[in-house]
Amino acid sequence: MSSKDKDGHVGHLVLKASTIARAHTILAYAAFASALALGLLLHYKKIVKNGVAGYPEEWFPSVSATIGDWYPERNVFQILIALTSGPRLALVSLLYYLQRSQETSLPGIVFTSGIVRTLSCGGWVYITSSDDHDIHDVFMITYIVLNLPWMIGGIYATSHKCTSVRKKRSIIASGFFLSIVPLVYFFIQHKVYRVPGAYTHYSFFEWGLIFLDVLYDACAEEEFRLNDLHVAIGTSKALNGSVAPTQVKYIHIGSSPPRQSRSESPKLKSTTAPAQNWSLTLTNLLSSYRPYISFTSDIYLSYIFWSIFTSLIPTLFYFSVWELAIAGSELALFSTLSPIWLSIPPMLSWVRTRGGQTTMQLLSFAGVAAYTLQSPLHRLFLVAFATSAAMIPQVVNWIDDPSYQSIVTALGLMLSSLSKHINHSNNPIWPFIDERSGGHNKEGLVLGLLALCEFFTRPDERARTPLPDEDKDGPTDSEPATHWLVGALPLGSFIFILHSLLSDPSTLIAWSWTGYEDRRPRGPLPHLHGSLTHLCQSIGLLLVIYALRSSKTHLLASPLWFAFGCASTYAMYTFRNWPGYFGGLALAVFTMGSFPTILHNASSTRAIVKTTFTAMLVYCLLALASVWTVAYAFVPGGVYLRERTDLVLVAQMACLALAFNWPALGPRLTSANTISSTVVSCARNTVTLFFILGVLASLYRFPTAPIQPFRPGQRMLRAGIWTIHFGIDNEGRDSQRRVMNLIRDMELDVVGLLETDLHRIVYGNRDLTRVIIEEMGYYVDLGPGPNSHTWGAVLLSKFPIINSTHHLLPSPHGELAPAIEAVLDVYGTAVTVVVSHNGQEEDPLDRELQSKELARIMSEAYPRPVIFLGYVVTRPHALRPNPYQILIEDGNVHDVDQDDDDRWCEYILYRGLYRTSYARISRSSVTDTELQVAQFVLPRHGRGVTNETEAARYLRSRKEELPPEHWFPMAYYGNQRWGGVNGHFYHVFNTPLYYALPDDAEI
Structure with missing residues (x-):
């Protein structure tokens, strides 16, 4: 027109x-x-x-x-x-x-x-x-x-x-x-x-x-x-003369400013009005955005709290791992009981002030700054102090403002989990992470200080800025007070569930993972599907936002909602692969959706000290119980919790049940103070942003090219075994990148890693494979998960995994021993690889039974080629009932080098392949065990090894007599005083051992 x-x-x-x-x-x-x-x-x-x-x-x-x-x-x-x-x-x-x-x-x-x-x-x-x-x-x-x-x-x-x-x-x-x-x-x-x-x-x-x-x-x-x-294009004069109906909405596009009629006010038609009449000053502009900045600061301060809180137990457990017993450092766990100091009335009053909150949070930043300390003991002291300082203002906020804190605390936890997902399962501001291991401690500390400055300078009298339209009233006095124990038990259990299951997106995947079938994973992969956990956490949090905004929090406190949580927990524990993970995802929705129920239930007790102190005591007891289920061989009374994760799950859900509105107990939580539309908008947008970032991280890690061996076309395979001591090096820092660097330099196509089940709060809910598989490209199979009560095993392979089976080896007395049996497609030939971690010297019957089971697995794989990569507590050539003779004879395999009589724990065994080299590389300060590697050549496709006599297998050679592709890196020659790389060097023989192929070998 x-x-x-x-x-x-x-x-x-x-x-x-x-x-x-x-x-x-x-x-x-x-x-x-x-x-x-x-x-x-x-x-x-x-x-x-x-x-x-x-x-x-x-x-x-x-x-x-x-x-x-x-x-x-x-x-x-x-x-x-x-x-x-x-x-x-x-x-x-x-x-x-x-x-x-x-x-x-x-x-x-x-x-x-x-x-x-x-x-x-x-x-x-x-x-x-x-x-x-x-x-x-x-x-x-x-x-x-x-x-x-x-x-x-x-x-x-x-x-x-x-x-x-x-x-x-x-x-x-x-x-x-x-x-x-x-x-x-x-x-x-x-x-x-x-x-x-x-x-x-x-x-x-x-x-x-x-x-x-x-x-x-x-x-x-x-x-x-x-x-x-409609869209009107043209001059305003023409537009004003239009005969179009006045009720139609127009957008005017033109160059002339609209003319003012004489009836308009002087203020509107004045062209000389000062700038402040039509634009905001910088101060006003900042004021208008201050609520959003404050909300962002609160989330980041919550993130710092969760980062410090989740770093405490891994920091103290370093000492327990080295002692393999109670080391005394476990007492640092009780720094979380610091709410007891609130029993001093002036202390409680002071913490509720702006200055008190700021001071305590500033003191807690010492936990982030602890990364600068080189001594693990000094770091532990500082992290314990920081945790103690962080807990005090946090529990006060939970009790004083449960509705708002339901949102902020949940988002802080999600941000912590997201930062781990992006940073190879390591929180970048943990004190045992530094720049060498992917840390961003300085940046995290600077952002924390900026957030704390914003918190301190807020124009509101309260400790946080009220967002527009926010209800300023606290919990209503008309609601009946809850007994402090009824408020404490659910709160303690709730914190434990958040920490143990939702502080990393791949923990729920580890609970359900069982390996491969027909070249495909049976369940989700941590680095690719972890963002699904974030999605379900987001759904749960969106339910919270809706419930708080519409005053329908009683729906999230109903027994039916709790029944949904119990059913989800049962599915997660009982089932495996995708069904088990779906149960875990449902549990994530339930847990995040229960935030207001738990915090409002705790705040209604009106006994802040008893409630929060007892809650943290419950958390400590559940945390210890979860460790006892797998560490039973090293702790007093551990036999009563041996492999009883089910009891821990029942206990945590039983404690949680007290927060819900059971008809027999009468109504308690009927409603909660609502939150403003601005908080709703900010929270909803933040949840969406976090989920998008999680998806982007997963897509970024997505493999864009087929995984290839280091020497394709040579029909050559390098394999290694390394016990990496839970990914904590001798300095008490994360060792993922140091492990990756040595594996990369040795060009290992197949790697067995032991002591790798880190999806527990004592290890930080980490995944030791993430850096390696994401930066180097490997297929990965993680051994039995946390609910199988082992120390864990991992298989990394440059070759496709056709099938894999997880075994729990017979362990009537000692710790459970895991094993992975996998069939790999190595240049078109099916090769069985077995990775295992056997029991301790103190349990000879366990070691004998475990060795017989491993021998059976390798024997039944005949005539398929076999590579065994394992931790076996035995001396070379030890007779029955020691493991060595059982594995060699009953398993129908060869020792990688029977003349190497200086071994105790790690062994490489093989069958149906030509072994061309073998080396032992010192551990440096990465762990307490060396890396052993061996190189094999496959016979021609469709053929087998033509001569397996001892003479044919031990045709020793110098490396110069073999093609260069058989050589191990020259840079690793040296000793403790000189040479080597990053403290690693060929030791025992001071060189790799090389072997010539028999003349009649068909390769």
């Missing part, structure tokens, strides 16, 4: 906004449809072919191959998609115009994500996979991830009067995100497992995402039409 002035010129043009949205839909669909049609017509077999297979195994093209590889479809697509950009940017802007609000920043976030999403679309469209595969993937992943705030935020921002639009967007967005699951699955089958035909299935879901993506944006047409939105 247009109008003309008196001279006949067009004054302005009025467009229906719905027309712009329709133009976007038509152009977008036309771009993709034309490219697909031209590609199928002109280059069908070329665009369906990929790096794994071609036609007929692959018979439908991917989006990238269709739009980016061939002329003319690539050029037609790029022209049409360029024409789409104008309507797309207009669509995003018009939606913001309709949805913007003074009450929430959500429309602004949606607008920002929409703009960046559009720009990233240009990135993957005009930089194709054939131009730069990595850059193309980065833009594509960014585009997909930004659909989270764009779609989810767009649904919430849609006007309530447009219910049909909101419903359509919800359905389309659900279909979009659900399609990502099979998309990722088939991509893994194609990229990692190289399954022919998988990429065709992947392509269907990829095209489905394109269809749903455009369809979601097409919903804007109906929203614009329902709001009768």
Whole structure:
């Protein structure tokens, strides 16, 4: 629609906004449809072919191959998609115009994500996979991830009067995100497992995402039409003369400022008004954003609390590990009982002040700064002091402001878990992490000080700034007071559950993991699926936000909600693989959703000292009990908790039950003080941001190329065994990167690592494999999980794992011994690898029975080649009932070098392979055990070893007589005084041992 002035010129043009949205839909669909049609017509077999297979195994093209590889479809697509950009940017802007609000920043976030999403679309469209595969993937992943705030935020921002639009967007967005699951699955089958035909299935879901993506944006047409939105282009003079109905909403686009009528107030038509009349000063601007800054500071201070709190037990347990007994350092655990100091009335009053809170939190920062200390004992003293200081203001906040703290404490825990997920399962500000092991302690401390300065300088009289519309009343006095013990037991149990199960996203995965079958993992992988834990934590927290905002917290305190938590716990403990992990995910929803119930129940006791002190005592007892279940052989009374994780789970749920509204006990928690719309908006946006970051971290770690051995084509394999002492080195610091560096330099294709089950609070809920598999590329199999009560085993392999089985070896008296039996595809030959950790010297019967079971496993694998990598407490050539003779004779295997009589714990055994070298590398200060490595050559495919006599196996050689690819690194020659690398060097023989192949060997 247009109008003309008196001279006949067009004054302005009025467009229906719905027309712009329709133009976007038509152009977008036309771009993709034309490219697909031209590609199928002109280059069908070329665009369906990929790096794994071609036609007929692959018979439908991917989006990238269709739009980016061939002329003319690539050029037609790029022209049409360029024409789409104008309507797309207009669509995003018009939606913001309709949805913007003074009450929430959500429309602004949606607008920002929409703009960046559009720009990233240009990135993957005009930089194709054939131009730069990595850059193309980065833009594509960014585009997909930004659909989270764009779609989810767009649904919430849609006007309530447009219910049909909101419903359509919800359905389309659900279909979009659900399609990502099979998309990722088939991509893994194609990229990692190289399954022919998988990429065709992947392509269907990829095209489905394109269809749903455009369809979601097409919903804007109906929203614009329902709001009768128009866009007027032209001068304001022409616009003012328009005869358009006054009730129609217009957006004016033009260069002339609107004229003022004489009836307008002088203030509005004045052109000389001071700047402060139409713009905010810097101070006012900061004041308007102060609530959001304060909320961010509170989350970061909560993150520091969780970082210090979760670092205490790993710091003290360093001493227990070295002593393998009660070392006295365990007393530091009771620094968490510091709320007892609140029994002094002046202390409690002071902690409730701004200065008291700031002082105690500043003292707790010593736990972050403790990384500068070199002595493990000094670090323990400082971390214990910091934990004691951190607990005091934290419990006061829980009791004084349970609604707000339900949000902030939960987000702080999620941020701690997220930081671990991003940083290879290590919290970057832990005191036993430093710059050498991936720490960012300095940066974390600086941010903490800035957050604390903001906290101290807030303009509010209370210890935190009230956000707009916030209810300033505390818990109502009309509610009956809860007995302090009823408030304490659930709180202590709740803190223990958060720490033991949700402080790292991969802990729940470790509980359910059982290995591989038919070349595929039976369950989720920690580095790829950990963000699912964050998703379920987010869902639980969103339930909390909804309940607090709508005064429906009683729903999260019902017995039915508790029954859901019990059922989830049972499923997590009983089942394995995906069913067990789903149980753990449900438990994550329940636990996060129970935050207000637990904190309000504790705050209603009105006995802050008794409640918080007893709660932390319950936490300590549950923490010790969880350790006793696996450390029973080294602690007094451990026999009563041996392998009884079920008792710990029952105890924690029984304590938790007291917080819920059981009819027999009468109503207690009927409602809670609500939170403001600003807190709701901030919390919801923060939850979304954390989840997006978790997904981005998982996608960043996603393997982009097939895993390859170090020397492909040589039919050569290097294997090693190393007991790495729970990933804590002699200095009490994380040793993941030091372990990785030696494995990389030795170019080990297969590695067995022992004492690796770190998904317990005593080890920080860590994963020792994360750095290695994410930076070097390995298939990984973690031995029996925390609920199997072993010290853990890990198999890392550069070769695909066909099948794997986890064993708990017979252990009637001593500690449980884990073993992994895996069949690897080594250059097309199936090879069995066994990784095991046998019992202690004090239990000869256990060692005998365990050795017989290992021998049975290796014997039954015959005639398949076997490599044994294990910790076996025995002397070389020791006769029965010692393990050595049992393993060699009953297992039908050979010792890697029977003349090496200086061994005690670690052994490499083999069968059906040619051993060409063997070396022992000193541990430096990484652990208490050396690294042993051996190199093998596979016989020609379909053939076996032609001569396994002792003479043929011990044709000793000098390295110069072998091809260079058989040599181990020259840099590791040396001793403790000189040479070597990072303290590692060839020892015992001072050189690797080399062996020549028999003349009749077929390789």
